[in-house]
Amino acid sequence: MVELFTLIPSLLIVQFFRRIRPRRQIAPIREALYKMKPSRKTSSTNAPAIKKKKSSITFPWWCLFIAYGLSMIIIVISIFFIIVRGIEFGDVKTQQWLTSVLTGFFSSVIFTQPIKIICLAIFFICFCRNSKDDKETSEYINEDDEFSLSNDEEYLHSLEYRSLFSSESRQSISRLNENEVAYARDQRLKEIQMWAIIREYLIYFTFAILVFVITYSNREQHSFYQVNHLRAYFLNQRQTTADYTKINTIDEYWCWLENSFVSNIRAQQWYNGDIPQYLNGYINDKSSRLIGWATMRQLRIKSELCPDQRVISICEDSYSFVNEETELFQPGWTTNATTEEFSSSVIKAFNYSTSDELDTYTYVGDFGTYRGGGYVYEFRGRLSDMKTNLSTLHQLEWIDEKTRAVFIQLTLYNPSVQLLTAVTLLAEFLPTGGVYTTARFEPINFYTFTSILQLVCTIFYIFFIIYFMIIEIRLIFELRLKYFYQFWSLIQLGIIGCSLGSIGVYFWRFQETNRLSELFEQTNGYIYINLQLAVYVNDILTFLLGYCCFFSMIKCLHLLRFNQQISLFAKTLKYCAKALISFSIMFAIVFISFISLFYLLFVSKLSSCSSLLTTAQMLFEMTLMKFDVSQIMGADAFLGPFCFALFMFLVVFVCLSMFLSIINDSFRHAKGNQEQDQIILSFMLKKFLRWTGLKRLNQSEIQEERDCRMRSQYFDPVENFPYKIDQLLEALNRIYIAQKIDLARLEKAGF
Structure with missing residues (x-):
């Protein structure tokens, strides 16, 4: 049933292709011959009358683009419905459906299509016989043309209509001379080069458009506004008493933490005193939801004896992996058991946790590289409980002289723009006594292929990369080491390398996204989800895609090499x-x-x-x-x-x-030393103007071209004088040698 449904559109497309007239009604070589010698054109008055045949419906040559466009539209629509229907089905039904589609495709290619072709061929042979050989031949060959024959050549083809009184002899006309053949060859080579340049332009500009679509579709337009809002919201740069960027001491850090930060991570009353409804888990800006909870992680160092103990006995050095503290402590950083009762969050804050337990990774700060483990406090529970716990930690001196770094990490989700943001607030405590704060807000969007356009562009992008790889591999085998000395070859290798790297990193990000999605589904979001690795992978992907765009734009200079200024710039470098x-x-x-x-x-x-x-x-x-x-x-x-x-x-x-x-x-x-190599550009422009009909050749331009070809046959006698002298000396040398040989022969004969 499907084959019968697709039969009629297929026949219509095939007939549309068949009825498109060729672009040239005569052969290219004959057109060039007529252009150089108009006398070869047969006069219409001497041509015999040809019976008019019944003409069929045909279309202009430019309808070929419409036919290919219709074919591509049908293919894209088919792919669209396949994807849409596949999304609606479940996994099992989708697999069964794809299996049936593949089975139907191969059965159609192997069995159904051959039978259809044989049946259609038999039908057209029996009922639609209509030979068009004479008409198609007459479009390319004019029987009234007279051919140039040499003395040792004979025209063997007989005419269909020949009179009994016609003479067997043919009027002989001169053949093309060397300059005319060279001109025709030059025009053909220019045309081949022109189409090669046009093909290169179309292929590369299509690839550049795909690169830009894929790159910019991975960037969220709301990222800047989200980061700008969160930076102003958490850092409080407008409040001099709670400005995170101006913290210099431990007391100032506690002040910001207890009075500003902890109040911002819980949704509180509205401006009119109403209770916030349906905002459970949201922060106080009422627009971003907290995924899980926020964490505060501390990294400490071990106490060591000073080299010179006459001044001070205990020294606290800078942080390193070697002197990191990993012991378990009681509240107050003591090893002795305490009788006071503390909450579980406070007790856990004095116990070391590894990076595997916390799902955290190494972080590079301004003054050191820090491991993923540490002593962690989790901002969980009600706002009053968190304030009480922070006050207790402050009294127990949770941050002291051995503290080298404090990380505050949280993950936010804005449902309005579907954007995740990983927030990292780092405070580095130096052994010199200063505190240096940094903040990173990294938005990320895990939603890929949100439109059919992104999916189609990605598929075509992969095909282009494979095509470029095949071309470059062939060039490497042909040029070998010379290939790597060419600047544009290195640019092309940069495009291919960054593209392959971005494909691999994309699958890595896809795997990390699936891991985080499964974790969120298992815990329903009631656990801290660290996006640090996902952000790293996304940054690498952005880096590779950015360099793809960079190399693609640099390659545009190579495409503009026919421009005089661009050519001058390249030669200067x-x-x-x-x-x-x-x-x-x-x-x-x-x-x-x-x-x-x-x-x-x-x-x-x-x-x-x-x-x-x-x-x-x-x-x-x-x-x-x-x-x-x-x-x-x-x-x-x-x-x-x-x-x-x-x-x-x-x-x-x-x-x-x-x-x-x-x-x-x-x-x-x-x-x-600039070469005036603008011939191809002017040739392409002239061809385009003639093709569009904006400019037609007049009689003066045709005569000017003939004069140029005629002037190319002239030669300067002064320039040709050394060649003639060489010919004269060579002739005299032959005469002298011949006379010597004759004299020697006469002497041997005794004369």
Whole structure:
């Protein structure tokens, strides 16, 4: 029944394809021949009358695009209904249905379709015989044309209508000369190159569109507003007494924790005093729901004896994996049993938990790398209970001089925009006594393929990557090591590598999403779900997709190589590549020496010189003239101005002037040796204007082309003079050698 239902549309599509007329009504070589020698065209007055045949319904050649478009629409609609129906079914029914679809497909290809073709062929042979050989032949061959025959050639084909009085001899006309053949070959090569360029443009722009659709569909447009709201909500930067970013001591941290944070993670009364209904689990902004509960995890160090105990006996060093504290304690960080009663949450806060138990991972901070384990307090229960527990922990000095890091982690879900946000508030306690706070709000959306467009684009994207891989593998086998010396080959390898990596990372993220979904389903959301690994994987995926977009945009410069300015830019970089490499080595040595100088002199005086990385950042800002000089001037009365003036003279004036000189010389050299290779671009533009009918050749342009071809046959006698002299000397040499041979022969004969 399905075969009968699809028979009529299939026949209509096939007939539509068959009735599309070819683009060229005559052969390309004959068109070129007529263009170069219009005298070959047969006069309509001398042509014999041909009986008009009954013409069938045909369509213009450009209907071929419509036919292919209809075919693609039918395919896409079929795929759409397959996906939609598959989503409505369950897993078992979907598997059975897909099995039946595959069985029907192979049975149709192997059994049904051959029978259908045989039956249709027999039907058309018996009832619809209509030979169109004469008509199709007449479209390409004109019987009245006269052919150029040499003296040793004979025309063997007989005419269908030949008079008894017609002569056997044919009028001989001259054949194409070498210049005309070269012109026809050049036009054909240009046309082949033109279609190759058009095909390259279409393929690559389609691929670039797929890359951008896939990349930007993975980014949520509400991410910035969600992060901006949560940052202002939790950090309280507008309140001077509870500003998280301005915390410097342990007491200030407890003040923010007890008075600001704990009140924000529970939905409280509305502004008019009404009780919040249906907001169980929501935070106080009434828009984001807390998944599970928030956790506060502390990392501590062990106490060690100081090397010099004359000043102080116990030293607390910086955090490391070696000196991390992992022992179990009683409330108050004692090992002795206590008689006081505490809640289970307070007691658990003094017991160490491993990263496997907490489902947490290693975290990289500004002043260290921290393990996933630690001493954990869970913000569970009513708001009053949590405030009581925090007050108890404060009295028991849960955060003291051995504390090196405190993590507050929570997972939020905004149902309005279907966006998950992993919140990490890190406070690093340094052995110098300072407290440095950082906050990370990382939104993530696990909903993939929310539209059919994303699924279709992903499938076609994979096909394009396979196609590019096949092409690049063939080029590697052909060029071998020369392939890796080409810049655009490296760009293409970057696109393929990042694409393959993004596919692998996507499946990794898909697996992590399934794990978190199963965990949420098992616990109904009443457990802390850590999104740290999922965020890491999502960041890697974003990194790879971002570089795919970057390499794709760089590849657009290669596609625009026919533009004169782009070509000049590329050749300038090519000419100055070696000089820039040498200059970069010299500049790196000078710049590193200044980094060492500024770091050693101002490490304790300027915050911008507190580390080598920040010092390098400051020097780059000085190079770009984007630096506040008053900081260096105020750091030291003599060394500050002296080092600044020395840096400005050597780096800004000398090194940058050398860099600009290299670019300027290469630009001048590239501009002087620029090839005027705009022939293909003008040829494509001319073809496009003629194809669209916007411009037609007039008689003057045709005559100009003939004159150009005729001028190409001319030669300069002065340029040809050395060749003629060589011919003359060669002829004299042959005559001289022939005379020598004749004299030798006569001497042997005795004459």
